[in-house]
Amino acid sequence: MTSHPARRRGFTLVELLVAISILAILAVLGWRGLDGIVRARIALTEQMEVTRGMQLAFAQMQSDCEHLAARDLIGRRANLLFDDGRLTLVRKVYNENEPSQLAVVSYRVVNSILVRRESPGTRDLAQLDGLWQAAASDTPSESSPPVALQTGLAAMQVQVWQNNAWHKEPVASGDGAPPPVPPPGQPAQALPQTPEPDGIQVGLTATGLAGPMVKAFLLGGT
8 A cells, every 4th residue: 555645734815815814904903003102192292391381481470470569669650461362560670789670571472472571670660661661562672572481372361369359350449340551651540549469360271272271379479
């Protein structure tokens, strides 16, 4: 009797196609999972950068608000003016080996960018009126170039703490109505009857985020 060697059986075409299909499905699933991880990491990094930028902006605002000049120091002039998208204040400036001075600081949201301007320091109240008017009217000045603090902002909301509540406008004593806002650069005769707010709250809303990041500061270091 003659013996025949056993034939080695290979993969059929159908089996190869099934194996290739399974490997392709696993590759697509793996790529989608990896792509999702990469996208989530990029989004998280962007949010962290936005949060970090807002914290730096809040730190600068806190320093300005803590050094707010009281109205009796500037001859009963307006020392704080705000609405949605802008904030203007007069702060005290201390330089080494120099007497204290006053400067006008303004924050604006322009083209989705939070911009800060600080005027040169002065001890002349008449010059301070001119600096206040320039800041309130957004007049360009080489002596106070704008500094971009944060990009990608959709809005900025400002409120003040007055009479044990937050208000979007300063509240006068008596009837509770908001006092008239003086023209830029002019003393505010109506403001002496208005109690100065104790604190200010600023909310920055970044583009793409559901809600604003809110921070409250004391005014004048009180």
